[in-house]
Amino acid sequence: MSTSTYLRLVALLVGLSVWACGDSEDGPTSSGTIDPLSDLSVTWNGGSIGANLMPIQPPDPVACQVWLILENESQLEAFSKIEIPTADVILVGPDSVLGTIPLETDWNGFLAPGKTDTIRLFKNPGDQKVFTAPCSQRVLMDFLIRNVDGETKVFRSQALTFHCVF
Numbered sequence: 565m566s567t568s569t570y571l572r573l574v575a576l577l578v579g580l581s582v583w584a585c586g587d588s589e590d591g592p593t594s595s596g597t598i599d600p601l602s603d604l605s606v607t608w609n610g611g612s613i614g615a616n617l618m619p620i621q622p623p624d625p626v627a628c629q630v631w632l633i634l635e636n637e638s639q640l641e642a643f644s645k646i647e648i649p650t651a652d653v654i655l656v657g658p659d660s661v662l663g664t665i666p667l668e669t670d671w672n673g674f675l676a677p678g679k680t681d682t683i684r685l686f687k688n689p690g691d692q693k694v695f696t697a698p699c700s701q702r703v704l705m706d707f708l709i710r711n712v713d714g715e716t717k718v719f720r721s722q723a724l725t726f727h728c729v730f
Contacts, residue, residue, distance in 0.1 A: 603638040609633050625697065635681075636679055649710065668687070669686070702723045
């Protein structure tokens with residue numbers, strides 16, 4: 565093989581490599597999942613929050629159940645391992661944080677490209693008091709959304725009335 569043929573072959577391979585990778589940081593071995601949360605759209609779909617203040621109550625009487633609609637706006641890459649571990653509960657009047665509640669779900673954290681999923685998050689009464697129940701007052705919830713790399717985004721709910729049972 566002559567030197568000029570060899571140089572043309574090397575130039576062709578370099579050109580193909582640059583073209584194939586484009587602006588991708590992952591290169592051609594991308595895993596097919598995305599980590600940045602910019603393509604994750606979150607919509608409020610309703611919920612409730614309250615406390616059971618009957619005489620026999622657990623140390624933390626607060627219970628909550630909410631639904632969020634998550635949409636992967638990317639048409640090419642899937643989300644994996646998305647979690648929503650907590651939400652701050654905020655009193656609407658003075659806009660003050662009452663406390664942070666832990667959340668659970670049966671959702672697996674995967675969202676395929678271009679897909680939408682409605683997920684249920686809940687908090688059951690617990691054994692550690694998180695805040696004093698603001699009965700009959702309006703509250704907001706700031707949901708912490710986190711990906712596998714630790715990047716976060718916060719989604720704020722619509723106002724809810726904090727219901728109490730006496």
